[in-house]
Amino acid sequence: MSRWLRQHRYACMVALRRLWSHPFSSLSNILVISLTLAIPIIAASVLVSAQPVVKQLPVSPEVTLFLRPGATPDTATQLARQLREEHPQDIQAVRVVAREDALKTLKANPAWADALSVLPSNPLPHAIVVSLIESTDLAKQANALAREWRQLEAVDSVQLDSEWVRRLEAILGFVRIGLGLLALGVALVVLATVFNTVRMQALTQREEIGVARLVGATESFVRRPFLYLGALTGVISSIMAILFSALALVPLNAALARLADSYGTQLILSLPDSMSLVLAVVLIAILAALSARWSVTRNTRF
Structure with a gap:
């Protein structure tokens, strides 16, 4: 040795x-x-x-429905239940975001606190966040649901969330x-x-x-x-x-x-x-x- x-x-x-x-x-x-x-x-x-x-970041695909300014919390709750009943095979979870809760969340962010403090009232609408089930044709499915939900009377606008996160994950894979x-x-x-x-x-x-x-x-x-x-x-x-x-x-x-x-x-x-x-x-x-x-x-x- x-x-x-x-x-x-x-x-x-x-x-x-x-x-x-x-x-x-x-x-x-x-x-x-x-x-x-x-x-x-x-x-x-x-x-x-x-x-x-x-x-x-939320990687599960989400669709956010912003209700019209005059919509009530009961309207948001009923619409969330309706979406769940009509699309059980597509929806993973549904949650209602009250306008008061959304305002509190924004005020907790220093970047928004000063701007929101000068507003006389809450400008935010009620929102419904729908998490979709992963599938092989998810993009086409999410776009179809977004087009359908834009036609609802109580809905003011629909936003597809998490798409940029999916792109970011693809970039990281690359x-x-x-x-x-x-x-x-x-x-x-x-x-x-x-x-x-x-x-x-x-x-x-x-x-x-x-x-x-x-x-x-x-x-x-x-x-x-x-x-x-x-x-x-x-x-x-x-x-x-x-x-x-x-x-x-x-x-x-x-x-x-x-x-x-x-x-x-x-x-x-x-x-x-x-x-x-x-x-x-x-x-x-x-x-x-x-x-x-x-x-x-x-x-x-x-």
Whole structure:
């Protein structure tokens, strides 16, 4: 066991010396990999920060019926019961929102409190919120019900809700696929950069490797420092990519805070959780080591 540890410690020290012996080349390669890795990390930060916001929004399709100004609470209750009885196969839930409750909700929002405080009376109508059952042809079904309910005598207007939420979910799904493809592209960049780095190191130390083989060095002994070189390059690049991403989120959050304040809300971009970042560092180190092994195998056959 101690012999095995000594061999790996020796290989790690050799890899560190090789990195240090060519500082400009090593730093250039690490910067290329780290800046490339920072792109999917920032994209993942945006996706991770947007998902809780979407989950808080009502994703079930809803249709809101606004009654005419003269409608009474009893009219709203009777109409809600009528809709439930006429469309039991389409409606999941029906709730009546009294105009007084709607006004209290709006006044609780600081963005609306000042404007509503100067009104002499409540301008809001009674409303009925209808949640529809999910189906394969939901959009067509919701539009048909909205057209039908607009013809009702007590109804002033009908609004289809949650459609924009469904579009947002579709956009997030598209972003997830794009992030996966971006991660694949980043993996190829890491493989290519480490492969070329190890290739140059192997060609530079061609004579040293030949002498080591003549005195009895095994193939694993020759290749092990190059594997550590690739793994160390991947680890250092990943850590620098996380630091670059954290720094990039500072101005992004400042700009996002100004935009969110204009809508009366708050949204902060944050890095993925620590476990995901650690797994990413380990994965990049493994990919870099595999690329180094492939490179040293191809370029030390002499």
